[in-house]
Amino acid sequence: MLKNTTIENRSATYNFFLEEKFTAGISLFGPEVKSIRNGDVSIKESFCYVKDGEIWIKNMYIKHYEHSRIEFDSKRDRKLLLKKKEIRKIESFLIDKGKTLIPVRIEVGKLIKVVISIAKGKKNYDKRNTIRERDLDRQNKFGE
Numbered sequence: 001m002l003k004n005t006t007i008e009n010r011s012a013t014y015n016f017f018l019e020e021k022f023t024a025g026i027s028l029f030g031p032e033v034k035s036i037r038n039g040d041v042s043i044k045e046s047f048c049y050v051k052d053g054e055i056w057i058k059n060m061y062i063k064h065y066e067h068s069r070i071e072f073d074s075k076r077d078r079k080l081l082l083k084k085k086e087i088r089k090i091e092s093f094l095i096d097k098g099k100t101l102i103p104v105r106i107e108v109g110k111l112i113k114v115v116i117s118i119a120k121g122k123k124n125y126d127k128r129n130t131i132r133e134r135d136l137d138r139q140n141k142f143g144e
Helices: 010-015 030-037 084-094 124-142
Strands: 005-008 016-026 047-051 054-058 078-081 099-108 112-121
Touching: 010 016, 010 099, 010 112, 010 124, 016 084, 016 099, 030 099, 030 112, 047 084, 054 084, 054 112, 084 099, 084 112
Parallel strands: none
Antiparallel strands: 005 099, 016 078, 016 112, 047 054, 047 099, 054 078, 099 112
16 A cells, blocks of 8 residues: 555646646545555546536546445546635636646545646647757756
């Protein structure tokens, strides 16, 4: 079991400019918590949306826990737990065209928290610049 660890969405920083981050709780079933603590979770293709004044995460994959008798859909929509003030702030950010809400990482500790971020998509030339900057940093770090 993983304790005090994080599960990253590394493609988020490559595909998006991350603007403002929020930390949210998540509503889960018992076997889902066990699977997340085992590290059997992926947020690579997931995104968040606002519905009826609540924020939901879609396409978050949680593997079925092998010792559980409770069946659940591994990609079901899960509710994120935020304060109303934060939800209103997120809604005001999402009014702008081209902005979306994506999960950046899952923090596993005593509680399971999801860090979400307001994001704006990158163009292809921005992605090439990101790759170029990473290569330069790697060369400077290792002196190649």
